[in-house]
Amino acid sequence: MKVIGVVGYPASGKGEFSQIAAELGVPVVVMGDMIRRRVKDAGLPLTDENIGSEARNLRAALGMDAVAILTAEEVARQSGDIVVIDGIRGDAEVRYFRSVFDSFTLVAIEASFATRLARMQSRGRSDDTTTAESLAGRDARENSFGLAAAMSLAEICIPNESTKDAYEALVRKFFSEES
DSSP: OEEEEEEOSTTSSHHHHHHHHHHTTOOEEEHHHHHHHHHHHTTOOOOHHHHHHHHHHHHHHHOTTHHHHHHHHHHHTOOSSEEEEEEEOOHHHHHHHHHHOSEEEEEEEEOOHHHHHHHHHHHOOTTOOOSHHHHHHHHHHHHHTTHHHHHHTOSEEEEOOSOHHHHHHHHHHHHHHHO
16 A cells, blocks of 8 residues: 655645545545544534644653554555545654555645635634734644654655646646556
8 A cells, every 4th residue: 555645734735635635536544633533522622722732732642653653543444555644744753654654655735824824714614723923823833743844854745826726736647646
């Protein structure tokens, strides 16, 4: 099985990458779902604050690769030649995935701060931030997990600054070359 990890800052296009993968029949495991499931199980609302707190607590208790360990278990339950892992947040997770999957490729989705902020202001997800200050804080939290370091480990970078159609074409081209 070929495992493709996708990494990027909030609102960079990781979810869109995964949606396209799913449309192509590629199973997708979302790392954030592991955390969201724990927040829901605790009876808490799915807010940025609660999700971030659970992510910090989980990593503090079990290590910086804690979410990767939970995710790898879910990936192992998938079938198919290719599986996508959406939402890698740190270099410890990348190292863990490289240690457990024989074929692991990391794809970084790159989008500017201004582009990502505009997306968050328009999409209306419960965990979105809508001010530059709050997005900068969220980026800082993600960097504390090793996101910038993880981005630097990517074998492939896909820019997402243009139109949705242009980005989709790049992602579809990537998957056509991976199959």
